[in-house]
Amino acid sequence: MKRLLLFLLSYGLVSVLAACSKPETVHTQNAQPPARVVKGDATIVDELLDKAGVNALITYLPTNVMKTTDDYLRRGIVQVDEVRNILNETYNPSALRTVVRAHLIDNLKEEQVKEMLSWLDTDLGKKVTALEVVGADPKKIHNILSQYHQLQNNQARVSMVHDLEVATGSAEQMIDMSLTLERSLQLALNQLLPESNQVSEAEFISREQEQRPQLQQRFNQYAEAIALYNYQNLNDDELNKYISFSQSNASQAYRREVSAALQKAVSSAGKKASLKIAALNAG
Numbered sequence: 192m193k194r195l196l197l198f199l200l201s202y203g204l205v206s207v208l209a210a211c212s213k214p215e216t217v218h219t220q221n222a223q224p225p226a227r228v229v230k231g232d233a234t235i236v237d238e239l240l241d242k243a244g245v246n247a248l249i250t251y252l253p254t255n256v257m258k259t260t261d262d263y264l265r266r267g268i269v270q271v272d273e274v275r276n277i278l279n280e281t282y283n284p285s286a287l288r289t290v291v292r293a294h295l296i297d298n299l300k301e302e303q304v305k306e307m308l309s310w311l312d313t314d315l316g317k318k319v320t321a322l323e324v325v326g327a328d329p330k331k332i333h334n335i336l337s338q339y340h341q342l343q344n345n346q347a348r349v350s351m352v353h354d355l356e357v358a359t360g361s362a363e364q365m366i367d368m369s370l371t372l373e374r375s376l377q378l379a380l381n382q383l384l385p386e387s388n389q390v391s392e393a394e395f396i397s398r399e400q401e402q403r404p405q406l407q408q409r410f411n412q413y414a415e416a417i418a419l420y421n422y423q424n425l426n427d428d429e430l431n432k433y434i435s436f437s438q439s440n441a442s443q444a445y446r447r448e449v450s451a452a453l454q455k456a457v458s459s460a461g462k463k464a465s466l467k468i469a470a471l472n473a474g
Contacts, residue, residue: 235304236296240288242311244324249284249291254329256282259376267385273471274383278376281464287456294452303441310436315429319422326421335420342419351430352418358437361418362410364450370399370406371454375461382465382472 240246260278264271295304310316325331343349356362374395381389390398422430436442 233292233296235301235308236292236299239295239304239307239311240292242308242320244320245291246284246288247324248327249287251327251329252284252287253279253282256372256376258329259373260380263376263380263384266388268380268383270383270471274380274468277464277467277471278379281467282457282460286463287460290456290459291449291452294455295448298448298452299445303445306441307445315432318425318429319433322421322424326417331420335416338420338423339416342423343415345419347427348419348423348430349415351427351434352415352422355418355430355434355437356411356414358434359443359446362407362414364446365414366403366406366410368450368453368457372457374399375457375464379461379464379468382468 256278257275260275264274268274311320326335374392377390377395378392381391422433425433
């Protein structure tokens with residue numbers, strides 16, 4: 192359930208942006224990226240974060256962080272209240288948004304952002320965004336799981352959802368996101384844990400590699416359950432249009448940047464938390 196919470200948030204954060212791109216010509220891997228994309232008016236990125244629902248989705252992160260933290264706090268940490276305060280401060284939505292915003296400003300084309308905003312202003316763009324924001328609420332987990340068996344009986348819709356997953360690779364990216372969050376918390380809290388419960392970064396990475404095949408199977412199922420729930424109110428034509436956007440090179444490139452931005456934000460928060468916890472431990 193803990194990882195489902197992380198996955199639900201991560202899936203929402205990245206998938207809500209997958210529908211924002213329109214097909215366009217993109218640079219090849221050998222092309223040199225621009226030094227800075229959004230050169231003049233960075234407020235268009237603010238508009239994107241708002242209209243795409245990212246700001247709303249990021250507000251769910253503290254809930255997921257604290258639920259994951261509870262597991263660590265039961266392993267022998269004494270300064271429970273102090274640790275909670277530090278994590279609430281460092282993983283707060285405003286700080287995370289600042290990192291995400293800066294990354295997108297530096298790595299997205301201004302023209303691309305404007306095209307995304309154009310899509311988000313369409314009726315379908317607004318509808319998809321609203322469904323994904325609502326579906327990312329941790330309170331929806333019970334609804335998602337309870338409806339899964341019924342929704343998966345619609346094999347035609349399951350096939351469409353599978354096409355969407357093939358195009359986006361959401362499960363793989365969300366495994367990366369949830370593991371990044373877990374790793375950032377583990378490394379931040381290591382110094383307060385009994386030695387027997389401490390895990391080095393190398394050990395954590397080794398465990399990740401061992402667990403990844405099992406996680407892949409589980410998260411593929413999570414992705415299917417969440418997508419069936421989120422998009423059940425889209426008709427087939429609407430969902431096919433969404434899949435078409437997700438299959439474009441621009442959409443996939445943009446998805447990678449968003450995923451990178453979110454992981455950077457979470458890692459940054461973990462490093463800040465580690466420094467504050469070190470000061471607490473020293474005192």
